[in-house]
Amino acid sequence: xxxxxxxxxxxxxxxxxxxxxxxxxxxxxxxxxxxxxxxxxxxxxxxxxxxxxxxxxxxxxxxxxxxxxxxxxxxxxxxxxxxxxxxxxxxxxxxxxxxxxxxxxxxxxxxxxxxxxxxxxxxxxxxxxxxxxxxxxxxxxxxxxxx
Amino acid sequence: xxxxxxxxxxxxxxxxxxxxxxxxxxxxxxxxxxxxxxxxxxxxxxxxxxxxxxxxxxxxxxxxxxxxxxxxxxxxxxxxxxxxxxxxxxxxxxxxxxxxxx
Numbered sequence: 001x002x003x004x005x006x007x008x009x010x011x012x013x014x015x016x017x018x019x020x021x022x023x024x025x026x027x028x029x030x031x032x033x034x035x036x037x038x039x040x041x042x043x044x045x046x047x048x049x050x051x052x053x054x055x056x057x058x059x060x061x062x063x064x065x066x067x068x069x070x071x072x073x074x075x076x077x078x079x080x081x082x083x084x085x086x087x088x089x090x091x092x093x094x095x096x097x098x099x100x101x102x103x104x105x106x107x108x109x110x111x112x113x114x115x116x117x118x119x120x121x122x123x124x125x126x127x128x129x130x131x132x133x134x135x136x137x138x139x140x141x142x143x144x145x146x147x
Numbered sequence: 148x149x150x151x152x153x154x155x156x157x158x159x160x161x162x163x164x165x166x167x168x169x170x171x172x173x174x175x176x177x178x179x180x181x182x183x184x185x186x187x188x189x190x191x192x193x194x195x196x197x198x199x200x201x202x203x204x205x206x207x208x209x210x211x212x213x214x215x216x217x218x219x220x221x222x223x224x225x226x227x228x229x230x231x232x233x234x235x236x237x238x239x240x241x242x243x244x245x246x247x248x249x
Contacts, residue, residue, distance in 0.1 A: 011155070012165065012168075015161060015165055016165060016169070019162070019165070023165060023166060023169055026166050026169075026170075027166075027169060027170060027173060027175055030166070030170050030175045030176070030177065030180075031175045033177055034175050034176070034177045036177075037177035037178055037179070041178075047179075062179065065177055065179035065180065066163055066166065066167075066179060066180060067163070067166040067167075067170065067180070068159070068162065068163060068166075
Protein backbone atom coordinates (compact mmCIF):
# COMPACT_ATOMS: atom_id res chain seq x y z
CA UNK A 1 0.00 0.00 0.00
CA UNK A 2 1.31 3.40 -0.83
CA UNK A 3 0.23 6.98 -0.38
CA UNK A 4 -0.54 9.42 -3.15
CA UNK A 5 1.84 12.35 -3.39
CA UNK A 6 0.48 15.84 -3.75
CA UNK A 7 1.86 17.75 -6.75
CA UNK A 8 3.47 21.10 -6.21
CA UNK A 9 0.44 23.17 -7.20
CA UNK A 10 2.16 26.49 -6.53
CA UNK A 11 4.62 26.23 -9.41
CA UNK A 12 1.95 24.67 -11.64
CA UNK A 13 -0.44 27.57 -11.04
CA UNK A 14 2.21 30.23 -11.48
CA UNK A 15 3.33 28.68 -14.75
CA UNK A 16 -0.29 28.67 -15.92
CA UNK A 17 -0.81 32.31 -15.00
CA UNK A 18 2.35 33.37 -16.78
CA UNK A 19 1.59 31.46 -19.97
CA UNK A 20 -2.22 31.50 -20.04
CA UNK A 21 -2.56 32.99 -23.56
CA UNK A 22 -0.05 30.65 -25.16
CA UNK A 23 -1.64 27.63 -23.50
CA UNK A 24 -5.10 28.71 -24.63
CA UNK A 25 -3.78 29.01 -28.19
CA UNK A 26 -2.39 25.48 -27.94
CA UNK A 27 -5.77 24.25 -26.70
CA UNK A 28 -7.48 25.72 -29.78
CA UNK A 29 -5.00 23.84 -31.96
CA UNK A 30 -5.50 20.66 -29.91
CA UNK A 31 -9.26 20.89 -30.42
CA UNK A 32 -8.58 20.45 -34.13
CA UNK A 33 -5.90 17.82 -33.59
CA UNK A 34 -8.34 15.71 -31.61
CA UNK A 35 -10.51 15.57 -34.74
CA UNK A 36 -7.41 14.60 -36.74
CA UNK A 37 -6.65 11.90 -34.16
CA UNK A 38 -10.18 10.46 -34.56
CA UNK A 39 -9.80 10.60 -38.33
CA UNK A 40 -6.48 8.75 -38.24
CA UNK A 41 -7.84 6.17 -35.82
CA UNK A 42 -10.99 5.55 -37.84
CA UNK A 43 -9.06 5.17 -41.08
CA UNK A 44 -6.20 3.23 -39.47
CA UNK A 45 -3.62 5.77 -40.59
CA UNK A 46 -0.44 6.10 -38.54
CA UNK A 47 1.18 9.45 -37.76
CA UNK A 48 4.15 8.30 -39.84
CA UNK A 49 1.85 7.68 -42.84
CA UNK A 50 0.12 11.05 -42.35
CA UNK A 51 3.50 12.78 -42.35
CA UNK A 52 4.51 10.99 -45.57
CA UNK A 53 1.16 11.66 -47.22
CA UNK A 54 1.12 15.40 -46.63
CA UNK A 55 4.85 15.91 -47.01
CA UNK A 56 6.06 16.84 -43.56
CA UNK A 57 8.12 15.14 -40.87
CA UNK A 58 6.78 12.74 -38.25
CA UNK A 59 8.30 15.03 -35.62
CA UNK A 60 6.13 17.90 -36.86
CA UNK A 61 2.96 15.77 -36.52
CA UNK A 62 4.11 14.75 -33.05
CA UNK A 63 4.59 18.41 -32.10
CA UNK A 64 1.11 19.25 -33.38
CA UNK A 65 -0.35 16.36 -31.39
CA UNK A 66 1.39 17.47 -28.21
CA UNK A 67 0.32 21.09 -28.65
CA UNK A 68 3.91 22.36 -28.84
CA UNK A 69 3.31 23.55 -32.41
CA UNK A 70 -0.01 24.97 -33.57
CA UNK A 71 -1.92 24.11 -36.72
CA UNK A 72 -1.89 26.42 -39.71
CA UNK A 73 -4.03 26.62 -42.83
CA UNK A 74 -1.30 24.98 -44.91
CA UNK A 75 -1.63 21.82 -42.80
CA UNK A 76 -5.43 21.85 -43.12
CA UNK A 77 -5.21 22.42 -46.87
CA UNK A 78 -2.80 19.50 -47.35
CA UNK A 79 -4.99 17.25 -45.20
CA UNK A 80 -8.12 18.15 -47.18
CA UNK A 81 -6.45 17.68 -50.54
CA UNK A 82 -4.68 14.41 -49.84
CA UNK A 83 -7.57 12.60 -48.14
CA UNK A 84 -10.32 14.33 -50.13
CA UNK A 85 -12.08 15.59 -47.04
CA UNK A 86 -13.53 18.92 -46.05
CA UNK A 87 -12.81 20.58 -42.74
CA UNK A 88 -15.71 22.66 -41.47
CA UNK A 89 -15.53 25.59 -39.09
CA UNK A 90 -18.43 26.85 -37.05
CA UNK A 91 -18.76 29.74 -34.70
CA UNK A 92 -21.09 28.86 -31.87
CA UNK A 93 -22.03 30.74 -28.73
CA UNK A 94 -19.95 29.51 -25.83
CA UNK A 95 -22.64 29.68 -23.16
CA UNK A 96 -24.87 26.99 -24.55
CA UNK A 97 -27.09 25.31 -21.96
CA UNK A 98 -28.76 21.98 -22.45
CA UNK A 99 -31.78 21.38 -20.27
CA UNK A 100 -33.40 18.03 -19.80
CA UNK A 101 -37.03 19.00 -19.49
CA UNK A 102 -38.81 15.69 -19.08
CA UNK A 103 -38.26 11.98 -18.91
CA UNK A 104 -40.58 9.35 -20.39
CA UNK A 105 -40.33 5.61 -20.84
CA UNK A 106 -39.03 5.86 -24.35
CA UNK A 107 -37.42 9.23 -24.64
CA UNK A 108 -35.72 12.11 -22.86
CA UNK A 109 -36.76 15.58 -23.96
CA UNK A 110 -33.91 18.04 -24.10
CA UNK A 111 -34.19 21.75 -24.71
CA UNK A 112 -31.11 23.08 -26.39
CA UNK A 113 -31.02 26.65 -25.23
CA UNK A 114 -28.95 28.66 -27.65
CA UNK A 115 -30.26 32.20 -27.45
CA UNK A 116 -32.05 32.30 -24.10
CA UNK A 117 -35.42 32.51 -25.87
CA UNK A 118 -36.65 29.33 -24.24
CA UNK A 119 -38.22 29.39 -20.89
CA UNK A 120 -37.05 26.41 -18.91
CA UNK A 121 -40.08 24.84 -17.24
CA UNK A 122 -40.01 21.86 -14.91
CA UNK A 123 -36.29 21.80 -15.36
CA UNK A 124 -34.29 18.87 -14.11
CA UNK A 125 -30.81 19.81 -13.13
CA UNK A 126 -27.74 17.71 -12.56
CA UNK A 127 -24.60 18.43 -10.62
CA UNK A 128 -22.67 16.12 -12.88
CA UNK A 129 -20.33 17.59 -15.44
CA UNK A 130 -22.42 17.66 -18.64
CA UNK A 131 -19.36 17.23 -20.82
CA UNK A 132 -18.80 13.77 -19.41
CA UNK A 133 -22.31 12.48 -19.69
CA UNK A 134 -24.01 14.21 -22.58
CA UNK A 135 -22.06 14.66 -25.74
CA UNK A 136 -24.67 16.16 -28.03
CA UNK A 137 -24.26 16.71 -31.71
CA UNK A 138 -26.60 19.67 -32.05
CA UNK A 139 -26.79 19.24 -35.85
CA UNK A 140 -28.67 15.98 -35.53
CA UNK A 141 -31.40 17.42 -33.33
CA UNK A 142 -34.38 19.38 -34.50
CA UNK A 143 -35.70 22.01 -32.17
CA UNK A 144 -39.44 21.87 -31.67
CA UNK A 145 -41.47 24.55 -29.98
CA UNK A 146 -44.80 24.01 -28.32
CA UNK A 147 -46.79 26.75 -30.01
CA UNK B 148 8.48 13.46 -7.06
CA UNK B 149 11.98 12.89 -8.39
CA UNK B 150 10.65 12.59 -11.93
CA UNK B 151 8.63 15.78 -11.56
CA UNK B 152 11.81 17.60 -10.65
CA UNK B 153 13.41 16.17 -13.77
CA UNK B 154 10.55 17.55 -15.87
CA UNK B 155 10.71 20.85 -13.98
CA UNK B 156 14.29 21.45 -15.08
CA UNK B 157 13.31 21.72 -18.72
CA UNK B 158 10.94 24.48 -19.86
CA UNK B 159 9.83 22.38 -22.86
CA UNK B 160 8.72 19.40 -20.77
CA UNK B 161 7.00 21.67 -18.24
CA UNK B 162 5.07 23.22 -21.12
CA UNK B 163 4.09 19.81 -22.51
CA UNK B 164 2.99 18.56 -19.11
CA UNK B 165 0.86 21.65 -18.42
CA UNK B 166 -0.73 21.46 -21.86
CA UNK B 167 -1.76 17.84 -21.26
CA UNK B 168 -3.39 18.73 -17.94
CA UNK B 169 -5.19 21.74 -19.43
CA UNK B 170 -6.28 19.70 -22.47
CA UNK B 171 -7.68 16.99 -20.20
CA UNK B 172 -9.61 19.64 -18.24
CA UNK B 173 -11.43 20.84 -21.37
CA UNK B 174 -11.63 17.40 -22.97
CA UNK B 175 -9.46 18.09 -26.01
CA UNK B 176 -6.52 15.79 -25.23
CA UNK B 177 -5.62 13.22 -27.87
CA UNK B 178 -4.09 9.77 -27.47
CA UNK B 179 -0.58 11.09 -28.05
CA UNK B 180 -0.92 13.06 -24.81
CA UNK B 181 -3.37 11.16 -22.65
CA UNK B 182 -3.92 7.48 -23.28
CA UNK B 183 -6.32 5.05 -21.63
CA UNK B 184 -4.29 2.17 -20.18
CA UNK B 185 -6.51 0.13 -17.89
CA UNK B 186 -9.23 0.24 -15.26
CA UNK B 187 -9.57 -0.99 -11.71
CA UNK B 188 -12.05 -0.77 -8.82
CA UNK B 189 -10.82 2.73 -7.99
CA UNK B 190 -11.39 4.09 -11.51
CA UNK B 191 -9.76 4.38 -14.92
CA UNK B 192 -6.01 4.52 -15.46
CA UNK B 193 -4.57 6.89 -18.05
CA UNK B 194 -1.01 7.77 -19.01
CA UNK B 195 0.13 11.38 -19.27
CA UNK B 196 2.72 11.25 -22.04
CA UNK B 197 5.54 13.77 -22.00
CA UNK B 198 8.38 12.74 -24.33
CA UNK B 199 9.72 9.48 -22.86
CA UNK B 200 8.02 10.03 -19.52
CA UNK B 201 4.78 8.31 -18.61
CA UNK B 202 2.78 9.41 -15.58
CA UNK B 203 0.17 6.80 -14.85
CA UNK B 204 -2.84 8.61 -13.51
CA UNK B 205 -5.84 7.26 -11.66
CA UNK B 206 -9.06 9.01 -12.68
CA UNK B 207 -11.88 8.75 -10.16
CA UNK B 208 -15.35 10.17 -10.67
CA UNK B 209 -16.73 12.04 -7.72
CA UNK B 210 -20.03 13.94 -7.90
CA UNK B 211 -19.62 14.32 -11.65
CA UNK B 212 -16.10 15.71 -11.35
CA UNK B 213 -13.02 13.83 -12.48
CA UNK B 214 -10.32 13.63 -9.84
CA UNK B 215 -6.85 12.93 -11.16
CA UNK B 216 -4.26 11.18 -9.01
CA UNK B 217 -0.89 10.93 -10.67
CA UNK B 218 0.24 7.69 -9.12
CA UNK B 219 3.11 5.96 -10.90
CA UNK B 220 5.98 6.79 -13.18
CA UNK B 221 7.20 4.78 -16.16
CA UNK B 222 9.23 5.14 -19.32
CA UNK B 223 7.88 5.01 -22.85
CA UNK B 224 6.87 1.47 -23.78
CA UNK B 225 9.42 -0.69 -25.56
CA UNK B 226 9.61 -4.44 -26.18
CA UNK B 227 11.97 -4.87 -23.23
CA UNK B 228 9.99 -2.93 -20.57
CA UNK B 229 6.49 -4.14 -21.45
CA UNK B 230 6.11 -6.48 -18.45
CA UNK B 231 7.48 -3.89 -16.07
CA UNK B 232 4.93 -1.32 -17.22
CA UNK B 233 2.04 -3.77 -16.84
CA UNK B 234 3.20 -4.42 -13.26
CA UNK B 235 3.42 -0.65 -12.68
CA UNK B 236 -0.11 -0.09 -13.97
CA UNK B 237 -1.49 -3.04 -11.97
CA UNK B 238 0.05 -1.67 -8.78
CA UNK B 239 -2.27 1.37 -9.02
CA UNK B 240 -5.25 -0.75 -7.94
CA UNK B 241 -3.50 -1.24 -4.56
CA UNK B 242 -3.28 2.48 -3.84
CA UNK B 243 -4.96 3.98 -0.79
CA UNK B 244 -6.30 7.45 -1.40
CA UNK B 245 -5.98 9.63 1.65
CA UNK B 246 -8.00 12.81 1.79
CA UNK B 247 -6.82 15.17 4.47
CA UNK B 248 -8.75 18.13 5.81
CA UNK B 249 -6.71 21.31 5.72
